[in-house]
Amino acid sequence: MTTRPLWWDNTPPTTRHVLTDDTSVDVCIVGAGxxxxxxxxxxxxxxxxxSVLVVEAEHVGFGASGRNGGWVSALYPTPPERLAAASGDAAARAQYAALRDSVAEVGRVVRTEGIACGFHQGGTVVVARTEAQLARARAEVAHAxxxxxxxxxxxxAEAAERLSATGTLGATYNPHCARVQSRRSIH
Structure with a gap:
């Protein structure tokens, strides 16, 4: 049984030839994520x-790249304090700036190459519905x-407008996240 990403509109991946012979290339990249x-x-x-060869044991996007739900984001699981402790404040800030720039770069390449993937950089909204959540949101913004x-x-008002959510007191908004609506162009 082949594991398939949920976002594949019931369309099978394009099959590629299996590499069976010795091949000489300038660069071989293992993994098509x-x-x-x-x-x-x-x-x-x-x-x-x-001459560049990309090899993949399964199919393009088989690993984490195919299971991320179509998101490109600058959200990072390591807080800047941890990065700064290891490499300094400037390096931590540079890492987060590179993440933000990468989201914009994906959008630029999508436009330049005419990739029909529904790229939309709409950001991430985290809603606060209680005073405690709103206090945490304010602390997150100060930290940011x-x-x-x-x-x-x-x-x-803006939180409700962005999400059509009710009962919100406010929210945090990070513009450096994007989604891709259709993956047909990368099969």
Whole structure:
């Protein structure tokens, strides 16, 4: 049984030839997830004369890249304080800036290459419905400001407008997240 991402509109992946012979290339990339495919893309942008081979044991996007629900985001599981403890404040800020820039870069490449994937950079909204949640949202925004992150507090009206949610007191908004609506173009 083949594991398939949920977002594949019941369309089978494009089959590729199995690599059976010795092959000589300038660069061989193991893994056809986001990292592997983006590496191949930028290598060829930098030097179109390179021969680049991307190999994948399963299918394009088989691993985590295919199970992320179509999100590209600058959300990061490690807090800036932990990065700063290991590498300094400037490196932590630079890491988060690179994450934010990467979301915009995905959008730029999608537009430049004419990839019909429904890319939309709408951001992430986390709703506060209680005073305690609103206090945490305010603390998150203050923390984000300290680290140069682009998270802001939105009022009740904007939170309700963005989500059509009821009972909100406010929310946090991070614009550095995007979604992809259709994956047919990458099969």
């Amino acid at each position: 986001f990292t592997g495919l983006w590496s191949a893309y930028y290598l060829l942008q930098t030097d179109p004369s390179l 400001e300290h680290w140069g992150l682009d998270v802001r507090l939105v009022d009740r």
